[in-house]
Amino acid sequence: xxxxxxxxxxxxxxxxxxxxxxxxxxxxxxxxxxxxxxxxxxxxxxxxxxxxxxxxxxxxxxxxxxxxxxxxxxxxxxxxxxxxxxxxxxxxxxxxxxxxxxxxxxxxxxxxxx
Amino acid sequence: xxxxxxxxxxxxxxxxxxxxxxxxxxxxxxxxxxxxxxxxxxxxxxxxxxxxxxxxxxxxxxxxxxxxxxxxxxxxxxxxxxxxxxxxxxxxxxxxxxxxxxxxxxxxxx
Numbered sequence: 001x002x003x004x005x006x007x008x009x010x011x012x013x014x015x016x017x018x019x020x021x022x023x024x025x026x027x028x029x030x031x032x033x034x035x036x037x038x039x040x041x042x043x044x045x046x047x048x049x050x051x052x053x054x055x056x057x058x059x060x061x062x063x064x065x066x067x068x069x070x071x072x073x074x075x076x077x078x079x080x081x082x083x084x085x086x087x088x089x090x091x092x093x094x095x096x097x098x099x100x101x102x103x104x105x106x107x108x109x110x111x112x113x114x
Numbered sequence: 115x116x117x118x119x120x121x122x123x124x125x126x127x128x129x130x131x132x133x134x135x136x137x138x139x140x141x142x143x144x145x146x147x148x149x150x151x152x153x154x155x156x157x158x159x160x161x162x163x164x165x166x167x168x169x170x171x172x173x174x175x176x177x178x179x180x181x182x183x184x185x186x187x188x189x190x191x192x193x194x195x196x197x198x199x200x201x202x203x204x205x206x207x208x209x210x211x212x213x214x215x216x217x218x219x220x221x222x223x224x
Contacts, residue, residue, distance in 0.1 A: 043212070043214050103160070
């Protein structure tokens with residue numbers, strides 16, 4: 001079956017612009033996660049959804065970051081007023097359930113803010 | 115606060131060698147521990163998942179162990195091959211989310 005997909009694979013934007021990153025989880029997976037990975041570092045947790053609701057958004061760095069999952073499947077990570085420090089690879093993962101189930105990752109979106 | 119550390123940060127070995135990658139974590143209250151592989155510019159591929167009640171998992175030439183009480187896990191790779199060259203990440207599942215180490219970058223020389 002299809003794995004986790006993310007679009008776009010690469011996004012280049014200018015400082016101050018708004019961007020949206022999309023994640024399509026594995027069909028039937030109720031939990032969806034967003035992580036951010038800077039060069040040479042391990043991924044850092046941003047937010048996770050159980051169904052349509054954000055179960056834990058403690059990793060979002062500030063209020064410029066927001067994510068939605070309106071129908072419990074596809075999720076969009078939204079970044080307002082982008083800054084150069086937002087440049088990173090944004091990874092999405094899904095699991096059948098939260099809390100102890102294996103997480104499967106997408107290929108990531110590389111965001112570059114000029 | 116849960117912290118995950120991986121040692122060494124980088125490792126270079128000749129082909130055919132057996133090797134061990136180390137992962138330690140500070141809070142033993144975990145659901146599970148996952149080992150991932152990441153190739154340059156790519157996403158994460160799950161290698162092994164060890165539930166908190168388990169001691170080890172095996173897949174082919176890979177064997178991962180978990181000692182929750184001491185906060186340690188090891189990934190053993192037998193008979194290493196150049197195709198094993200990648201960054202290996204461990205992550206603990208803590209209140210739903212994964213907390214990652216910084217990874218060990220492995221180079222296997224032909």
